Amino acid sequence: MKEFETTYPDDNYTVHVGHGIFKETLNLYTSRYEDVFYIIDENVHHAFKTTALKDIEDPVITRPGEAAKTAEAFIGIVESLLERGIKRSSLVVVIGGGAAGDAGGFAAAVTLRGVDFIQVPTTLLAHDSAIGGKTAINSRHGKNLIGAFHRPSGVIYDLDFLSTLPESEILSGFGEVYKHALLDSEKAARDLMEQTAHGVKAADLEDSLIKGIRTKMRYVTEDEFESGSRKYLNLGHTLGHAIEYEYKIQHGHAVMLGLYAMMFISNEQSESRIFDLExxxxxxxxxxxxxELLGTLDPGRMLKHMKHDKKNISDASVGFILMDKDFEPFFTEISTDEMVKYIGALKESL
Amino acid sequence: MKEFETTYPDDNYTVHVGHGIFKETLNLYTSRYEDVFYIIDENVHHAFKTTALKDIEDPVITRPGEAAKTAEAFIGIVESLLERGIKRSSLVVVIGGGAAGDAGGFAAAVTLRGVDFIQVPTTLLAHDSAIGGKTAINSRHGKNLIGAFHRPSGVIYDLDFLSTLPESEILSGFGEVYKHALLDSEKAARDLMEQTAHGVKAADLEDSLIKGIRTKMRYVTEDEFESGSRKYLNLGHTLGHAIEYEYKIQHGHAVMLGLYAMMFISNEQSESRIFDLExxxxxxxxxxxxxELLGTLDPGRMLKHMKHDKKNISDASVGFILMDKDFEPFFTEISTDEMVKYIGALKESL
Structure with missing residues (x-):
């Protein structure tokens, strides 16, 4: 097992990563609390209820994936915790993918104005979302627009949970793994590209995953509330979220399309060939x-979705993360006119 | 105008109190923000839309009173803010009584994971709830069980708003004024009792209100997240909330009945006559x-409601604030058996 500790001034927590570590590691935490309440994604519960999760009594089961992040589903989770008699001194353990973690973490943040919680990510994608204390549900007006910053008391990432993931879920998670490699270094991104040239298998990704976790931890510790460098983690996400919202495709798939668009715009704006697009x-x-979806983007609708992204603070432009010639991310404001132009050029380039 | 500044280590805010101060004081805050969004209680909007609130465009109107604090109404407020294009850099101004302040403040806390907000309390009761950064909505399982700690950026308490309050609302607010006097000193409580022996008029209460605000500020600054002395502000509230929930009466009315029960139990437990009950x-x-409602309390139902109060951390007992012979509040655990006995004795004593 590998363990990484955050480096905030106080209230630090540990991220545990390894195989078959769930039960024993969780026990280190639950033994400190009088009451423990579990929130588990329906699919994860179904897959592991006779094995890793067999001792868990009366969990709150969330609807699978993004369905857990509607306002109605969310209120249901909170009311279920209260119905079971949760107290301020209780511990909540959230077991599932990114969506369960987001919704369950937000439930822990607002139930009784905040109770301690542990994230147990069970997907590749959740290696990203489980770290950093961002929790959220979706609004009618966009993804993750309602939420809270609420640090977990620990993150237990048992890679054995990845074994039952469908291929599309692995592919979605790989979007964030690849993003973290880009943010790490040009070499890390190139190595990962070579390693996965013939397909993505979760079992081959452990080193990259652990590197990704360290990259994520570095950014969120540096800038917990996203007033500065944490924004770089939105690499590929501004357009990615808009694509996800428009086409209802999986998060990591949309992020990967967003990363490609970021590469295109980085090249265009720098008038150089930072990325080999082909x-x-x-x-x-x-x-x-x-x-192929990139060829069908409607610039007006993309802009409308991007406007609802909470990082975009002005009406006349869109906050966007690009990468420079030194392979460093930077924040810039792209005017709506320019953005329409870039999207048009991107479509033509395909 | 009187101004009181909180004394936290950082992020302090000012509480402004006076007559006719709303517009000018608010302007000091709004001028620092690009966008300002208003959340206004329906009744307050109706009463002041041609006067104090006439320049406010397109406010989010909340259902009057506690109706603003259902999960559904709350989500409606958040979605309305997002629909209007709120950004992280925006300011939210919440204008209304305690319920609007609680729900509107919580909306500000979770919209885009938190935006700045100003509390503009318009009732007597809200002199209490607008200060201290506690925000919340109600659960099916009890009052204020879903919420966040979210400090306002300022509190503007324009006493002119009190002019249109119905008598029952004044009486409800007086419950908290009286509680603050009890927490202040025996003399403060006695003076207030004498001053209002022939009835409660908002106009006569300004000094007591300002004292109450200072008492509240002292407690919430000392212990923002209620791990210690802030609990004393729950004086009269543990049973009061249960009464409010059971009989659906106004908050301050229930608190006053809760304060009477607290006096009774304080006398019983100390075996002395701290309070002249008659x-x-x-x-x-x-x-x-x-x-007369105190004569009809069902101990079992009261205990059930009190169990759902988030301050009550154990199953076998109820956390309760009493007062000692020196007129100092203290926290104690009352076993459920004892509580049944006290409620029985209270009913008999009436």
Missing amino acids: SHHTYFSNLGYPM | SHHTYFSNLGYPM
Whole structure:
């Protein structure tokens, strides 16, 4: 098992990563609390209820995936915790993918104005979302627009949970793994690209996952409330979220399309060839990402969705993360006119 | 105008109190923000839309009173803010009584994971709830069980808003004024009792209100997250909330009945006569509080409601604030058996 500790001034927590670590590691935490309440994604519960999760009594079961993040489903989770008699001194353990973690973490944040919670991510994608204390549900007006910053008391990432993931879920999670490699270094991104040139298998990704976790931890510790460098983690996400919202595709798939658009715009704006677009296009297509959707983007609708992204603070422009020639991310404001132009050029380039 | 500044280590805010101060004081805050969004209680909007509130465009109107604090109404407020294009850099101004402040403040806490907000309390009761950063909505299982700690950026208490309050609302607010006097000193409580022996008028209460605000500020600054002395502000509230929930009466009315029960139990437990129960009973009855309800309390149902109160951390007992012979509040655990006995004795004593 590997363990990484956050480096905030106080209230630090540990991220545990390994195989078959769930039960024993969780016990280190639950033994400190009088009451423990479990929130588990329906699919995860179904897959592991006779094995890893067999001792858990009366969990709150969430609807699978993003369905857990509607306002109605969320209120249901909170009311279920209260119905079971949760107290301020209780512990909540959230077991599931990114969506369960987001909704369950937000439930822990607002039930009784905040109780302690542990994140137990069970997907590749959740290696990202389980770390950093961002919790949220979706609004009618966009993803993750209602939420709270609420640090977990610990993150237990048992890689054995990844074993039952469908291929599309692995592919979705790989979007964030690849983003973290880009943020890490040009070499890390190139190595990962070579390693996965013939397909993505969860078992091969452990090193990259652990690197990704460290990259994520570095950014969220530096800037917990996203007033500065944490924004770089939105690499690929501004347009990615808009694509996800418009086409209802999986998060990581949309992020990967967003990363490609980011590469295109970074090249355009710098008037240089930071990214080899052709090889990336081939690579992403071969892995199975729906690159063809980029050819159908409606700039007006994309802008409308991007406006609802909470990081976009002005009406006349869109806050966007690009990468420079030194492979460093930077924040910039792209005017809506320019954005329409970039999306048009991107479509033509395909 | 009087101004009081909180004394937290950082992020302090000012409480402004006076007559006719709303517009000018608010302007000091709004001028610092690009966008300002208003959340206004329906009744307050109706009463002041042609006067104090006439320049406010497109406010989010909340259902009057506690109706604003259902999960559904709350989600409606948040979605309305998002629909209007709120950004992280925006300011929210919440204008209304305690319920609007609680729900509107919680909306500000979770919209985009938190935006700045100003409390503009318009009732007597809200002199209490607008200060201290506690925000919440109600659960099916009890009052204020879903919420957040979210400090306002300022509190503007324009006493002119009190002019249109119905008598029952004044009486309800007086419950908290009286509680603050009890927490202040024996003399403060006695003086207030004498001053209001023939009825409660908002205009006569300004000094007591300002004292109450200072008392509240002292407690919430000392212990923002209620791990210690802030609990004393729950004086009269543990049983009061249960009474409010059971009989659906106004908050301050229930608190006053809860304060009477607290006096009774304080006397019983100390085996002394800290409070003159007879004169308090006469005083509260004469003012119009429904003291007769205390004769109908069902101990089992009261305990059930109290169990759901988030401050009550154990199953076998109820956390309760009493007062000692030196007129100092203290926290104690009362076993459920004892509580049944006290409620029985209270009913007999009436």
